[in-house]
Amino acid sequence: MEQIFRTKLDKEAQILLKVPSLLGFRDRNMVAPLLLDASQKLKDNLLLQGLLAEHGLAGLEYHPGYTLKVQTLGNLRLWRGKEEIGSKEWQREKALELFLLLFLNRGKYLPREIIFDTLWPEDDLETAARNFKVSLNAVRKALEPDRTAQQTSFYILRSRSNYGFNPQASYVLDAEELERLIRLGDSAAHPHHQAELYREAIKLYRGDFLEDLPYLEWVADERERLRSLFLDTADKLARYLYEREENEEALKLTELLLQHDPCWEPAYLLQMKIYARTNRPFLAVKVYQRCCAVLDRELNVTPMPAIERFYQKLTSKM
Known part of the structure; x- marks a missing residue:
């Protein structure tokens, strides 16, 4: 890499360093450690300094060289680039919880006291501090296994007694992508395009937020918010x-x-209407009976008036 920058790169070579491609770097962060290493020896190279700035690497001494991928819809899974982080790598459950607490609050620093109260509410201050230190080291090791002891963690930052997830770190989060697709769908001008965006969003919903x-x-509110967003979008589609x-x-x-919410009454009504108009009224009756049983068992209520009206109209013609 150093020798490359001692010569003038043509435009094609520069593009390979800038844009993920089959011929260059599929993950643009893969080039970061190479650029940083070269920058230590070629501090006055203008092309190199420009690339560092473009990649958000100016002023850094260390970068792990990959994008963090986080799957939160359904069971939690994490990847360092293409390599999945195994459960044993966290060493302890609280380390994974600490990562989630910092990652889900990305963009801000959390005081140690808030972290202690959230993750170790029953421990005294000394015990919580000890558990936090061990868990923090485990988080850093899981996220950056090749980082040396002398290198500052890239993903987990510290400011006095406050800690946070690096806002400059590249990551892919399925929950964010879900929301992005739904926003695009909501603003789409054509119904067909809107439906396609909703379909893509729904595919991402493998289950409730951090279902396992x-x-x-402390994630209950976010779980319910994303669940409601999914249900509303699926209902619209x-x-x-x-x-x-x-x-x-x-x-x-x-x-x-109904798999995600057995009490979602509009879904029962829609099923009844579809079966009725496709000449399957007896299936519509079965849907009604299922709806009544579920609502009575789960909520101790009867179906909404629209379902009752449609059922009465349906059975009057049978």
Whole structure:
């Protein structure tokens, strides 16, 4: 890399360093350690300094060389670039919780006292501080296993007694992508384009937010917010498909809705309407009976008036 910058790069070579490609670097962060290493020896190279600035590396001495990928919809999974971080790498459960606390509060520093109260609420100050130190080291090791003891952590930053996730770090988060696609769909001018964006968003929803960590009370609000966002979006897409008489896809979507919320009444009503208009009234009756049983068992209520009215109208013709 050093020799490359001692010569003048042509435009094609510069592009390979800047843009992810099959011929260059698929993850643009892969080039970061090489650029930083070269910068230590060629401090006055203008091309190199320009690339450092363009990659957000100016002033850094260390970069791990990959993008962090975080899957939070359904079971939690994390990757360093293409390499998945195994559960044993966290060494202890609280280390993973510490990472999540800092990552989900990215953009701000959390005081140690807030971290202690959230993760070790029953420990005295000395015990919490000791547990925090061990967990913090485990987080840094899991995220940056090749970092030396002399190098400052890239992902986890410290400011006095406050800690935070590096706002300059590259990451991919499925929950953010879900929201981005839904926002694009909401603002799409054409219904067909809107439906395609909603479909892509729904595919990302593999399950509730951090579904395998139900005991984390401090993520409950975010879990419910994302769940409501998914349900509302899937409901809008199901109604659109119903209006276009794309019956089978609409039925699949209503079943998906009921998998995530068995008490989602609009899904039952839509199923009844689809079965009725496709000459399957007895299936519509079964849907009604299922709806009644679920609502009675889960909420001790009867179906909403729209369902009752449609059922009465349906059975009067049978």
